[in-house]
Amino acid sequence: MRPEQLHPQSIYTPKPACIVKTQALTANERLFRLQFVDGSPLGHQPGQFVEVSVLGVGEAPLTITSSPRQPDYFELCVRRVGNVTNALHELSEGAVLGIRGPLGRGFPLAEFQRQNLLIIAGGIGIIPLRPVIEHVLSERDKFKDITILYGVKHPDERLFRDDIACWEGREDVDFRLTVDRPMEGWAGHVGVVTTFFPKLNIDPLNTVAIIVGPPIMYKFVLLGLSHKGFADQKVFMSFERRMKCGVGKCGHCQINGVLTCRQGPTFSYAEIKDLREAIG
Amino acid sequence: MPKSITQDKLADWLNRISQKYQLWASQEREGISLLSPYQPEAGFTLERIPQLSAKGVLFPQSECMLKYCYKKDPDNPEQTDLSLEGVEPHLKTVIWGIPPCDVAGINFFKHVFTGSGYHDPYFKARHSECLIVALACQQPETTCFCTAVGGSPVESPGADLLLTRIDHEYVVEAITPKGAELIDEDLFGMPEEKILKVVEQAKKSACKSLEAPFKLESLPVTADKMLKVFESPHWKEATRACISCGICTFICPTCYCFNMADEAQGMCGERLRCWDACMFPGYTLEASGHNPRLAKFQRYRNRLSHKFSYLITNNQVLGCTGCGRCIKECPAGIDMRRIIAHLLKEV
Numbered sequence: 190m191r192p193e194q195l196h197p198q199s200i201y202t203p204k205p206a207c208i209v210k211t212q213a214l215t216a217n218e219r220l221f222r223l224q225f226v227d228g229s230p231l232g233h234q235p236g237q238f239v240e241v242s243v244l245g246v247g248e249a250p251l252t253i254t255s256s257p258r259q260p261d262y263f264e265l266c267v268r269r270v271g272n273v274t275n276a277l278h279e280l281s282e283g284a285v286l287g288i289r290g291p292l293g294r295g296f297p298l299a300e301f302q303r304q305n306l307l308i309i310a311g312g313i314g315i316i317p318l319r320p321v322i323e324h325v326l327s328e329r330d331k332f333k334d335i336t337i338l339y340g341v342k343h344p345d346e347r348l349f350r351d352d353i354a355c356w357e358g359r360e361d362v363d364f365r366l367t368v369d370r371p372m373e374g375w376a377g378h379v380g381v382v383t384t385f386f387p388k389l390n391i392d393p394l395n396t397v398a399i400i401v402g403p404p405i406m407y408k409f410v411l412l413g414l415s416h417k418g419f420a421d422q423k424v425f426m427s428f429e430r431r432m433k434c435g436v437g438k439c440g441h442c443q444i445n446g447v448l449t450c451r452q453g454p455t456f457s458y459a460e461i462k463d464l465r466e467a468i469g
Numbered sequence: 470m471p472k473s474i475t476q477d478k479l480a481d482w483l484n485r486i487s488q489k490y491q492l493w494a495s496q497e498r499e500g501i502s503l504l505s506p507y508q509p510e511a512g513f514t515l516e517r518i519p520q521l522s523a524k525g526v527l528f529p530q531s532e533c534m535l536k537y538c539y540k541k542d543p544d545n546p547e548q549t550d551l552s553l554e555g556v557e558p559h560l561k562t563v564i565w566g567i568p569p570c571d572v573a574g575i576n577f578f579k580h581v582f583t584g585s586g587y588h589d590p591y592f593k594a595r596h597s598e599c600l601i602v603a604l605a606c607q608q609p610e611t612t613c614f615c616t617a618v619g620g621s622p623v624e625s626p627g628a629d630l631l632l633t634r635i636d637h638e639y640v641v642e643a644i645t646p647k648g649a650e651l652i653d654e655d656l657f658g659m660p661e662e663k664i665l666k667v668v669e670q671a672k673k674s675a676c677k678s679l680e681a682p683f684k685l686e687s688l689p690v691t692a693d694k695m696l697k698v699f700e701s702p703h704w705k706e707a708t709r710a711c712i713s714c715g716i717c718t719f720i721c722p723t724c725y726c727f728n729m730a731d732e733a734q735g736m737c738g739e740r741l742r743c744w745d746a747c748m749f750p751g752y753t754l755e756a757s758g759h760n761p762r763l764a765k766f767q768r769y770r771n772r773l774s775h776k777f778s779y780l781i782t783n784n785q786v787l788g789c790t791g792c793g794r795c796i797k798e799c800p801a802g803i804d805m806r807r808i809i810a811h812l813l814k815e816v
Contacts, residue, residue: 199555199590201534201729201740226551244537244551244740245733249756270756285551287537404759431755433728436587440726440747443771444761446779451586465699466761466771 200436203242203287204229209262211282214348218313219278220254221265226285230260234295235320236427236455240435241265241273242287243280249273250432252454253291254316256323266316266348292435296321296425296455301397305334307389309410311382311402315339315348317427318401322356329361333395336363340382340406343370382406386413393418401427407468411458421459428454428467471668472652473660476637482656483565484509490563490600493526495519504567515566515604515634518613522722522792523571526564527595528578531743534591534729538737557594563651565602566632569625570615570792572603574722576627580786581725591742600647603628607675612793614806617681620791623672633668640668682806683813688781695778698812699770707808708769710801715746717795717803723776723788726752747772773805 210222225231231239233253242248249271255264269278280286298321306325310318325332337356341347347366356364365385367378378385382402398419400410407426414424430442432450442449445464461467474482486492492507497514504519504526505511535555542548579596582589603625606613615622625631629648632639640660643649660668685691718724728745732738745752748769753762762768776788796804 199535199557200587201590201742202553202555203535205551205553242731242740244539244553245731245738247731248729248740268756274756283547283549285539285549287551287553403757429755429757430761431753438582438587438589438725439728439745441728441745441752443775443779445771445774446782448783466767 201289201434203240203248203289205285206288208280208282208284208286211280214266214350215346217270218266218268218348221267221277221280222255222262223265223286223288224262225288231257231263231288231291232260233257233263233291235298235324236295236317237291237293238317238432238435238450238454239263239265239288239290239292240432241277242289243273243276244287246276247273248287248289248433250292250429250435250450252317252427252429254319256320256327258323258327266313266319268313289435293432293450293454294452296399296427298324301325301399302331304332305392305396306332306336307391307396307398308335308337309382309398309400309402309406310337310339311400311406311410312341312346313348314401314403314406314427316401318399319349319352321399322352326356326359326362334363335361336365336389336391338365338367338382338385340367340369340402342368344368344372344375344377381409383409383413386417389417391417393420393423396423398424399426400424404468411468421462422457424458426456426458426461428456428461430454471640471642471660471665472657473638473640473664474652474657476639478656479513479639480509482654483507483513485654485656486563486565486651490561492563492565493523494565495567504564507565513566518568518606518610518792518794519571520794520798521720522574522794523564523567524574524578524722524725526562527575527592527599528582528725528727528744531741532558532591534740534742536737536739540736555590557590559594560598562595562599563602564599566604567601568606568792569603569622569628570606570613570620570790571722572601572625572628573615573620573790574792575601577723577786577788577790578725579627580784581780584784600630600651601628602630602632602648602651605631605633605672605675607634607671609675609679610793610797612796613679613791614682614793615791616676616679617683617685617806618787618789618791619685622675622679633671635664635667635671638664640664683810685787685813688785688787691787692778692781694813694816695774697816699774701812701815703808703811703815704770705766707811708766708803711748711765711769711803712801713748713750713765713768714800715748716798716800717805718746718748718772719744720794720798722790722792722794747775769803773808777809 205226430449432442437451494513582592606622780788
């Protein structure tokens with residue numbers, strides 16, 4: 190009854206992408222390698238996200254976890270937590286999804302050159318930081334000292350263990366892992382990620398901190414960095430709000446007057462410090 | 470020059486419009502006035518402000534955004550193809566007889582859906598083929614306050630035609646050339662000079678009848694003041710009775726938040742866009758369980774701060790048209806006029 194006209198370029202219409210590889214990383218997280226069916230590259234920046242559709246179930250925002258250096262495919266790491274992510278976990282290689290993006294603003298990596306980097310990940314916060322780490326390691330000579338702190342609740346929750354082995358093996362990266370609750374035989378560090386701070390020898394004037402983790406981690410890491418003498422504009426973070434439409438229209442991800450999906454999801458602390466709903 | 474039409478010819482005019490356009494007009498149903506697709510046998514009313522705003526014509530409560538279909542290759546059952554097709558509505562529409570506050574609401578949507586940033590293709594397509602016939606509001610209700618938020622009950626920028634009723638006659642002013650085409654009919658006459666004077670008088674007295682519940686300064690000053698009262702204890706006090714039902718957002722001519730949901734039928738289906746409400750606790754709930762606006766006072770504060778501050782900063786527009794529906798329909802008796810007036814006195 191209602192006349193309709195097709196409009197393929199709609200900002201709300203996803204593009205079909207095929208799962209070319211999938212791998213369980215932990216009991217709750219899976220890695221998906223995807224390619225657009227039409228063969229086009231995603232063309233993203235580290236820190237950007239995509240809206241992933243399992244048509245018939247729904248759409249969810251997921252941060253891209255692969256480096257833009259591999260234009261043939263992109264990767265998403267997905268914790269099963271809601272309808273869409275649970276449906277995703279049921280899919281195997283060959284399944285076709287809908288993708289919108291890349292969306293949002295990535296980390297300003299060019300601005301970080303000639304600086305020391307302090308990268309801090311809490312739990313699945315490592316997912317958006319993995320492409321950042323891959324990028325800075327692939328252009329290692331453009332950055333000074335690189336320190337990576339990664340905290341998980343339990344050793345079983347460690348993601349990207351092959352990458353971790355690689356980062357740990359490098360002489361030019363100071364990679365440190367910690368767990369809140371060790372398992373038997375655990376020889377590594379125990380405690381929340383901020384327990385590394387007292388012995389961390391860092392020059393706050395020439396270092397950029399990039400932190401991604403749960404709200405509680407932000408609270409304590411920001412406090413720790415401020416004690417270390419970090420200026421607010423030297424601290425970068427990523428916010429995961431409920432980015433439903435991803436294009437600044439639906440309203441769900443709004444923090445005070447800021448639309449996380451368009452103005453973020455990456456912010457410097459200076460940009461969001463005065464937003465009173467940003468860090469609760 | 471304005472034209473005029475007598476009341477007994479309005480039905481003929483509507484019938485003619487409805488042959489060329491999808492026509493929306495208010496119908497009286499069980500004592501309330503509802504903007505609905507026009508049906509000649511159901512008649513129409515111009516007696517009071519429609520209970521729902523006109524936003525639903527251009528931004529339906531539920532609409533299809535895209536259609537999808539999975540297809541299995543019979544020769545290779547492992548292989549599944551997915552087709553995705555966006556749906557763009559194309560429909561010549563006339564919205565007839567709405568008050569200027571609802572036209573202001575449509576003007577507001579232009580700012581957020583087709584202003585800066587991405588353009589919303591569904592609203593844009595509907596709006597580009599829509600004509601608006603406004604009716605000057607000569608007897609504002611006790612909940613009305615359009616003049617306090619920069620509006621007027623009797624002028625309607627953004628509309629294509631403006632009707633003003635004088636006894637059994639309607640004076641019709643064409644605001645746009647497209648509007649003028651709608652009144653190029655033998656049903657219209659030329660109003661007498663004295664009628665036009667009566668129109669002017671009637672408009673003046675309608676404006677005078679409205680009291681301003683609060684006085685806003687410039688938009689940037691208002692935006693700044695509302696930020697300053699963010700921590701005011703009044704938010705909590707004033708919203709104690711709120712039951713988070715969301716009716717204020719549903720009937721509001723400027724509330725535009727939406728959600729998206731899939732409806733599957735076997736291997737194919739549709740993605741629907743449906744109105745959502747920032748007053749619902751689940752609105753900001755994240756997958757992790759974290760909820761940035763768990764308390765109802767936070768959600769109410771966000772709603773009014775959005776309308777009176779964030780939208781001014783981001784889109785240079787105030788998010789309230791003064792229609793008063795949220796006051797009239799709130800089951801808890803929350804009156805945003807009093808809250809704004811109270812807060813503005815704190816700074």
